[in-house]
Amino acid sequence: MNPLIFxxxxxxxxxxxxxxxxxxxxxIILLVAPPIALFILSARGIALxxxxxxxxxxxxxxxxxxxxxxxxxxxxxxxxxxFLDVWTITDHHIINVEQKSMFLRTISKEExxxxxxxxxxxxxxxxxxxxxxxxxxxxxxxxxxIVFEKISMPQTVVDVILRAVKRRKDEIAHEYxxxxxxxx
Amino acid sequence: xxxxxLFIAYAALxxxxxxxxxxxxxxxxxxxSLSLSAWIVIAIYIFLSVNILYWSWHSTLPLLDxxxxxxxxxx
Numbered sequence: 334m335n336p337l338i339f340x341x342x343x344x345x346x347x348x349x350x351x352x353x354x355x356x357x358x359x360x361i362i363l364l365v366a367p368p369i370a371l372f373i374l375s376a377r378g379i380a381l382x383x384x385x386x387x388x389x390x391x392x393x394x395x396x397x398x399x400x401x402x403x404x405x406x407x408x409x410x411x412x413x414x415x416f417l418d419v420w421t422i423t424d425h426h427i428i429n430v431e432q433k434s435m436f437l438r439t440i441s442k443e444e445x446x447x448x449x450x451x452x453x454x455x456x457x458x459x460x461x462x463x464x465x466x467x468x469x470x471x472x473x474x475x476x477x478x479i480v481f482e483k484i485s486m487p488q489t490v491v492d493v494i495l496r497a498v499k500r501r502k503d504e505i506a507h508e509y510x511x512x513x514x515x516x517x
Numbered sequence: 518x519x520x521x522x523l524f525i526a527y528a529a530l531x532x533x534x535x536x537x538x539x540x541x542x543x544x545x546x547x548x549x550s551l552s553l554s555a556w557i558v559i560a561i562y563i564f565l566s567v568n569i570l571y572w573s574w575h576s577t578l579p580l581l582d583x584x585x586x587x588x589x590x591x592x
Contacts, residue, residue, distance in 0.1 A: 388519065391577055395527045398573030402534050402566060406541070409562050413541050416555065417548055435540065438548075 340423040343497055346490065348483040349465035353415040360408045367400070410435075420481045422497055427470060429479045443479060445501040447472045451494050453487035470494065527577075531570075538566070 374381065381389075417432035427448070429441045448470055455466035460483075468481040468490050484490060542559055549555040 391520065391523065394573050394577045395523060398569050398577075399527065399530050399534070401569050402531070405562065405565055405569070406534055406538050409538065409541050409558070412558055413545055416545070416552075416558075432544075435544070 340425045343422045343424060344490075344493060345419060345421045346481065346484045347419055348415060349463060349485045351459065351463045351465065352483045353412070355459075356415060357408055357411045360404055360411060363404045364401070364408075367397070418482070420479075420484065422494060424497060425501065427479055427494070429481075441479065443470070443472050445498050446505050447474065448494070448498045449473055451491050451498075453491045455487060468494070538562075 414432060417430070417438070419430045421428040421430070422445075425445060427443045427445065429439075429443075431439045433439060450469075450471040452469045452471075453466060454469065455461055455464070460466050463485075464487075465483050465485050466487040468484060468487045470479040470481070472478070481487070481490065542562075545555050545559060
């Protein structure tokens, strides 16, 4: 029987939505730049090459549609990159899912009773204003620490993790009769 | 001649765009198929893409002077 069946998700989080907004700013600029540039050029009476030729409508439609389709695709990719980075806390584990690139996805899982230290960090004006930041989770052993990057309300998340860790350690101590909760 | 080269380049770029889009959509649905947000974003993406493609082809194809056997204005 798979013991993970009895796990319950305590919460699942992603980076703060404002982080996604910042990441798509270049795409938004690319979307609005051509009409603004054309407007400025026409307002100043500057004619583009080929404007008076037969090929111009064809060229502008082809180039314009390809340009907007590609900008749209990169916008979708930015969403994909944001949306597939998920951090989950269950009553047994911390699960860190990161989509690092199109074909590179890492999933790491750490047991709650191995957590030693949980730290939150809020940096910068936007982090302070929108209340987002990093949460660093240090576990026992030689593993890298787990980082929840730019999540909402990092201090609340730290409290939730610490409560879950304490509950899990108490469960293990009760189960094994071990007061230090190491489970050994 | 120039029109043919343009058309081939256009078709090639569209092909690359289509494959890349399908990969991203496939990945999103593979890992987040239960998420309503993912479905909404994909629906908006398909809607906008179809609109761009429709208007682009609608405006471009008559200029290519190809006989497709029907008029795009009748659509």
